[in-house]
Amino acid sequence: MTVVPEDAIKYRQIGIPDDFVSLDETGRRYGGDIRIGDLTGDGVVDFVVYQSLGGLKPSFIGAFDLAGRPLWSLGDREFSAADEEGDGLLNTVSPDRPGPVVVADIDGDGETEVLCFFVDEGIEATSKWHLHDVRLLLLDGRTGEIKAEAQPAALRACDAYVDGEIQIPNYVHQRLIVADLGASPGSAKDIVVKVGRTVVAFDHRLEVLWTYDNPWNHYPQHSAYIPCVGDLDADGFDEIVGGHFGLDQDGSVLWEKYLGDNMDSVLVVPWDSERNQQQAILSAGGQILDHQGAKLLELGMDTVPHGQEVRCGHYHGQAAAREMVIRYNGHHTDLIVVSHGGSVRARFQVDESPNNTGLETIHWGHPGQPDLIFTPSALWNGDGERVVNFPDLPPPAGGKMGWYHCFPADVCGDEREEVILYDPYQDTVHIYTAGPFDASQYAGYSHTDRQINTRLID
Numbered sequence: 001m002t003v004v005p006e007d008a009i010k011y012r013q014i015g016i017p018d019d020f021v022s023l024d025e026t027g028r029r030y031g032g033d034i035r036i037g038d039l040t041g042d043g044v045v046d047f048v049v050y051q052s053l054g055g056l057k058p059s060f061i062g063a064f065d066l067a068g069r070p071l072w073s074l075g076d077r078e079f080s081a082a083d084e085e086g087d088g089l090l091n092t093v094s095p096d097r098p099g100p101v102v103v104a105d106i107d108g109d110g111e112t113e114v115l116c117f118f119v120d121e122g123i124e125a126t127s128k129w130h131l132h133d134v135r136l137l138l139l140d141g142r143t144g145e146i147k148a149e150a151q152p153a154a155l156r157a158c159d160a161y162v163d164g165e166i167q168i169p170n171y172v173h174q175r176l177i178v179a180d181l182g183a184s185p186g187s188a189k190d191i192v193v194k195v196g197r198t199v200v201a202f203d204h205r206l207e208v209l210w211t212y213d214n215p216w217n218h219y220p221q222h223s224a225y226i227p228c229v230g231d232l233d234a235d236g237f238d239e240i241v242g243g244h245f246g247l248d249q250d251g252s253v254l255w256e257k258y259l260g261d262n263m264d265s266v267l268v269v270p271w272d273s274e275r276n277q278q279q280a281i282l283s284a285g286g287q288i289l290d291h292q293g294a295k296l297l298e299l300g301m302d303t304v305p306h307g308q309e310v311r312c313g314h315y316h317g318q319a320a321a322r323e324m325v326i327r328y329n330g331h332h333t334d335l336i337v338v339s340h341g342g343s344v345r346a347r348f349q350v351d352e353s354p355n356n357t358g359l360e361t362i363h364w365g366h367p368g369q370p371d372l373i374f375t376p377s378a379l380w381n382g383d384g385e386r387v388v389n390f391p392d393l394p395p396p397a398g399g400k401m402g403w404y405h406c407f408p409a410d411v412c413g414d415e416r417e418e419v420i421l422y423d424p425y426q427d428t429v430h431i432y433t434a435g436p437f438d439a440s441q442y443a444g445y446s447h448t449d450r451q452i453n454t455r456l457i458d
Contacts (some may be wrong), residue, residue, distance in 0.1 A: 037103030043444030054128030072144030108188030113142035173225035210251030230268025253294025265458035283307025313371035315382025336440030395424035
């Protein structure tokens with residue numbers, strides 16, 4: 001039986017405020033990388049957009065609401081500095097990757113903050129391959145005012161060089177990750193970031209808790225570009241999973257062992273419902289580990305020769321066991337859906353897109369219905385069938401990073417997730433829903449870990 005895809009409903013199309021939009025050398029308008037959250041406390045989703053010096057050091061950030069009205073901004077979209085690695089200038093541009101900006105209540109005051117790297121003011125020369133002139137800022141979500149800032153030596157020492165050689169793939173994925181490491185009181189949060197070879201943990205005061213240097217830094221024998229956090233040992237605190245390494249909440253090593261090439265993507269989810277704890281999901285070879293790093297399941301390199309991205313969901317109904325979807329052949333269109341027992345349930349190809357990344361699980365239907373799989377720019381079911389199209393979505397702007405990044409979020413407050421799409425090289429945010437907005441069902445936007453520690457790209 002042939003499945004005819006349904007068209008999603010475009011709920012909103014939001015233009016990024018003109019004051020936050022830049023022009024590239026061709027005259028194309030672009031906003032940059034996006035984050036979401038309720039900045040003002042009114043129960044409605046808001047947006048943060050930022051641009052980065054040299055593509056890697058945030059140097060401008062602006063916030064706007066669901067109507068596209070600007071809330072605040074910080075920094076200079078026209079900032080430039082001499083490039084220490086050459087004779088030219090580094091300019092403020094759209095980020096090379098989704099980078100070090102997170103929206104969450106960090107200090108536990110019940111209000112939303114924006115935590116970000118930010119380049120030092122007034123620098124005249126720099127390199128995008130080090131953080132020697134980057135600080136941590138904690139911004140008030142309502143106003144953009146700086147609530148706290150820090151220049152930790154452990155962070156500013158980070159760079160892209162390992163044994164004198166630049167390791168670009170391992171360095172460019174810089175993502176602040178909210179965690180509970182037991183160091184911050186009450187509802188305040190701790191933070192983890194991996195920059196190149198170094199993992200740094202902070203408390204809510206932006207004070208360094210510990211650092212860890214991971215031994216696997218050279219492509220393709222690298223640890224996960226973006227670590228993941230979750231409670232592996234059911235002690236109430238988060239562990240940190242980098243694929244080849246696992247760390248306890250205090251930074252002590254749980255495991256440290258090489259587990260295969262292209263450890264691009266990791267997750268921590270409750271894979272085994274019979275165990276009262278979560279498990280580590282690794283893209284390299286399609287592996288699942290317990291809290292001590294022991295293998296519970298391994299598909300092998302023949303099945304997953306290059307695990308670019310891995311996601312988990314209930315693709316055959318919420319009552320069914322959790323499954324994996326893996327982009328198993330590097331930056332290509334090939335996906336597999338893997339059953340809880342480890343068998344390949346579906347093998348299929350999705351649409352070609354720039355970079356061929358951007359995989360997400362979407363709770364598209366009402367509670368109890370199967371999850372769907374987003375890959376730019378359509379939704380697929382667990383049998384590998386395209387089931388939802390996104391109408392009136394412009395083609396991506398082109399270039400390696402010019403594709404539609406996806407936030408799953410219940411924007412309409414009806415227990416179903418909407419799909420928020422943006423291309424960092426365009427100036428518009430698109431929100432799609434499965435059904436018309438029903439104001440009587442609106443229960444407000446809820447900011448969860450799926451929006452705080454979103455993957456976006458691996």
